[in-house]
Amino acid sequence: MDTENGTRWLSDEEQATWRAHLDVSRLLMHQLERDLQPFGLTNNDYEILVNLSESDDHRMRMSDLATATLQSKxxxxHQITRMENAGLVRRENCESDRRGLFAVLTDHGWETMRKVAPHHVASVREHFIDLLSAEELKALQESLRPVAKHLRSARGRI
Amino acid sequence: MDTENGTRWLSDEEQATWRAHLDVSRLLMHQLERDLQPFGLTNNDYEILVNLSESDDHRMRMSDLATATLQSKxxxxHQITRMENAGLVRRENCESDRRGLFAVLTDHGWETMRKVAPHHVASVREHFIDLLSAEELKALQESLRPVAKHLRSARGRI
DNA sequence: GTCATTTAGTTAATCTTTCAACTTCTTAGG
DNA sequence: CCTAAGAAGTTGAAAGATTAACTAAATGAC
Known part of the structure; x- marks a missing residue:
């Protein structure tokens, strides 16, 4: 215990790591958002396009997409409605479960994805990946994966 | 070059690291937000309280606070207006520059901070710091700090 | 000294996110 | 079967964030 009231405050080292993580995570999101802006997409839009692009038949159930992108239903x-208005996706009924809907990539959505993805990858490289050595990448991944696992399970038991 | 069109796509290792960072950063923010909720504070509120608490005289110029918290003016x-309504801070005129304003912590703001900080630190420990070894913390910090530096300078030259 | 520019901060309009209430369909229990 | 409970998704209103236009004060170039 570090203080009279039992609180274990962060050491300088811990504090610095925490702030570094916080800063990188916010600055990076802003930067990526800025780099997508010329294409008329937000980070959210892009992430949905990625998920759909990588799915069979370019479609996903709304709930699965919500889970994958860590968003509420x-x-x-709302997000899909906006993207539908922009012509990037459309909704399609699900035959096997009549409550369900698919979000489906349109041709325009797919074309957009093909056009934008290279720029986005370049951006991720420039502002994150290429700033780290192979060893750092590996270490980072090995440190962060258990944290993600922990957080996912903490999220579950709400 | 990895493909015909010159795009250097991410390797599996790079991809995994990138996703891990993305996931941790989002899940962690959600978790911290949830842990502050019982105290009626958001992450944003808390960060402002921290900044003011650590400042001389518990006050900061609006612009400095905006820079420190990476927010737009x-x-x-808006944020300070809400916190003013909640009685956590107040605005005060700046004598030396009559355009300027200070955001100042109220007694209630300071009391809130003293009450909430231990819980917040515990939350940061439980969901991040204590999941990492001393070596991992050090490595993380050394990897991320240059990235933050890069992003800050990229942000500057807009 | 005065006029143009820059800096500090706010405000109104718009867009996005969250929250709670709701509909429709599925499933499990009797 | 039929009913209660749960799951899938939407909707409208309220809260929060962004954008652009604005006021007022400071700076700096002549």
Whole structure:
């Protein structure tokens, strides 16, 4: 115990690591957002396009997409409506479960993805990946994966 | 070059690291937000309280606070208005520069901070710091700090 | 000294996110 | 079967964030 009231405050080292993580995570998101802006996409839009592009038949159930992108159902629903208006995706009924809907990539969505992806990857490289050595990447991954696992399970038991 | 069109796509290792960072950063923010909720604070509120608490006289100029918290002037202005309504801070005129304003921690803001900080630190420990070894923390910091530096300078030259 | 530029901050409009209430369909228990 | 509970998704309203336009004060170039 570090202080009279039992709180274990962060050491300088811990503090510095915590702030570094915080700063990188926010600055990076802003930067990626800025780099997508010329294409008229947000990070959210892009992430949905990635998920759909990588799925069989370029389609996913709304709930699965919400889970994959860590969004609430409501938020995803609004998001998909906006993307539908932009012509990037469309909704399609699900035969096997008549409550369900698919979000499906349109041709325009797919074309957009093919056009934008190289720029986005370049951006991720320039502002993150290429700033780290192979060893750092490996270490980072091995440190962060258990954290992600922990957080996912903490999220589950709400 | 990895493909015909010159795009250097991410390797599996790079991809995994990138996703790990992305996941941790989002899940962690959600978790911290959830842990602050019982105290009626958001992450944003908390960060402002931290900055003011650590400042001389518990006050900061609006612009400095905006820079420190990586927010736009407009967003900060709204944010401070809300916190003013909640009685956590107040605005005060700046004598030396009559355009300027200080955001100042109120007694209630300071009391709130003293009460909430231990819980917040515990939360940061539980969901991040304590999941990493001393070596991992050090490595993480050394990897991320240059990235933050890069991003800050990229942000500057807009 | 005065006029143009820059800096500090706010405001109104718009867009996005969250929250709670709701509909429709599925599933499990009796 | 039929009913209660749960799951899938939407919707409208309220809260939060972004954008652009704005006021007022400071700076700096002549």
């Amino acid at each position: 409501s938020r995803l629903s | 407009s967003r900060l202005s």
